[in-house]
Amino acid sequence: MTSSLGWALADGWTVARRTLIHWRMQPGIVIFGWFFPVLMMLMFGALLGGAMEMPDGQSYYELLVPGIFTLAMLFGLEGTMTAVATDVSKGVTDRFRSLPMSSAAVVLGRCIADMLDSVVTLIVLIAAGLALGWRWHGTLPEALAAFGLLLLLRFALLWVGIFIGLSVKNVQSITVVQVLVWPVGFLSSAFVMTSTMPSWLGAIAQWNPMSSTATAARSLFDNPGAVAGSWIGGHAGAAAVIWPLLIVAVFLPLSARRFRNLSR
Amino acid sequence: MSAERVIVANDVRKNYRGGAEGAGLNGFDLEVAAGTVVGLLGPNGAGKTTAVRILSTLLDLDSGEAAVAGYDIRRQAREVRRRIGLVGQYAAVDEILTGRQNLVLFGRLNHLSHAAAVRRADELLQRFSLGAAANQPAAKYSGGMRRRLDLAASLIVAPAVLFVDEPTTGLDPAGRIEVWSAVRDLVGGGTTVLLTTQYLEEADQLADRISMLKAGRVVAEGTPDELKAELGADWLDLVLADPAEVPRVLALVERLADGDVRVEDLRVSIPVKDRTRALVEVATSLAEAKIEPEDITLRRPTLDEVFLHLTGTGV
Secondary structure (H helix, E strand, O other): OHHHHHHHHHHHHHHHHHHHHHHHHOHHHHHHHHHHHHHHHHHHHHHHHHHOOOHHHOOOHHHHHHHHHHHHHHHHHHHHHHHHHHHHHHOHHHHHHOOOOOOHHHHHHHHHHHHHHHHHHHHHHHHHHHHOOOOOOOOHHHHHHHHHHHHHHHHHHHHHHHHHHHHOOOHHHHHHHHHHHHHHHHOOOOOOOHHHOOHHHHHHHHHOHHHHHHHHHHHHHOOOOOOOOOHHHHOHHHHHHHHHHHHHHHHHHHHHHHHHOOOO | OHHHEEEEEEEEEEOOHHHOOOOOEEEEEEEEEOOOEEEEEOOOOOOHHHHHHHHOOOOOOOEEEEEEOOEEOOOOHHHHHHHEEEEOOOOOOOOOOEHHHHHHHHHHHOOOOHHHHHHHHHHHHHHOOOHHHOOOEHHHOOHHHHHHHHHHHOOOOOOOEEEEEOOOOOOOHHHHHHHHHHHHHHHHOOOEEEEEEOOHHHHHHHOOEEEEEEOOEEEEEEOHHHHHHHHOOEEEEEEOOOOOHHHHHHHHHHHHOOOOOEEEOOEEEEEEOOHHHHHHHHHHHHHHOOOOOOEEEEEOOOHHHHHHHHHOOOO
16 A cells, blocks of 8 residues: 555656646746746736725735735636647647556646646745835744645645546637636635625625635735725635635545546 | 467457447457567557457457457456557657657566666667667657557557557558568567457458458458459459440450459449469550550559458448
């Protein structure tokens, strides 16, 4: 048992290293991917930030930056989906499946690579946020806990990405999902406090898992926008853990089943 | 004898619910002797790929039994995977990685040490004449090179059985010849190969025995020569300039025909036994009768005609 777990980890790392080689072979694409959320931060902060009314005249970046962190975790899903769907359509997944390697390793490798990617994305974003004047006002452990929650959300969405990637018939249909990611991201507290939305829309937005993570992160960073005055908003910390676990509980078994039954 | 059969399939059935993309299998039987190349020949949708995917443990079967290298494909899938190589319909290589990086990756996943994987990669790159392109991303390879890299990747741990699914589909003639010679080299090394193809010529070139697949079952089996003998003739096609000449030509070629002559508008198709002799004789008699055809060609029977002949129904 230990040895099969050992092989799963070793094979998983081998598969993940393949993605690291991609980074080295195509640095331009990868670096663009890391800086895209920074671009969003600048777009929203600099272009729209002036029109945002913040309590006590605080900088909009105080609210926006944790929101962009959350959104970046959501957008990471696209990379996962595309990578998984491309491997399926090119037959690479079949080759993996016909090897005597651990079958969990294919997915594990994707997981390791994408989590590393998200850590780099977060580091780039933190640096950009700090440069633009965003600060965390809580303690360092609190800040680390917030980053932990963000990565937990990314981990959960990873399984959504793997599931969709394994399910689509061709890579082109990914575009549809790439478009749908936007309303999911925007219908949350990522950019504005939900209290500024029409009440019914605000209620939906508050129940968005993105909002829970964003709100919980803001609270841990001691940034504005943390208190939302609703049941789900008041329990954002718990929700930021429960939502991702729920997503994993649904999509991990679904992905595992898809993987076993791939029958292109 | 039975110990030497490395692939055995017995009444294998597979239905695709919802009739999706793949063609199912409908009582598929196959026996492949060690060290031979068997061609699974059939039109699109006959179930060739389904058969390969089932035998290589990628797809579960509904009923029936199959064993590869002596292991049951369902109960001992892992043992089967240790002993097979798979070359799917698409060159399954990572296009961003170089040829060498691809082979090292798949070597590592075959649980070779890093040093052994690198050594094996270099051997295979040489063997498949990819040494010069070893450090180029696979995306820059030609179709034939990519296919060769794909073949190399499936041979990292010398497999007992190699499945090759339509190796030359989508390749230009040069790429096709490259891949053919690569497959022939393999066979020299004693690997058992199950090859699927839509091309009669390809099966003829590469396979020791051919199984013809139609609608999910094997409808004919034998060596290429046996099948051809059964099938008989090549075809000599004449295209005439004037419809009035058709009856005259029919009278002239009748004695050369090995079977029924077919007429379709201005095209007269004559089944012939001895290709060259027939061509010379037809050309001479036409010249003597002062008939100048628009075109005159010799051709092998098409897959369609093979099926027509062997099964009495078209593809």
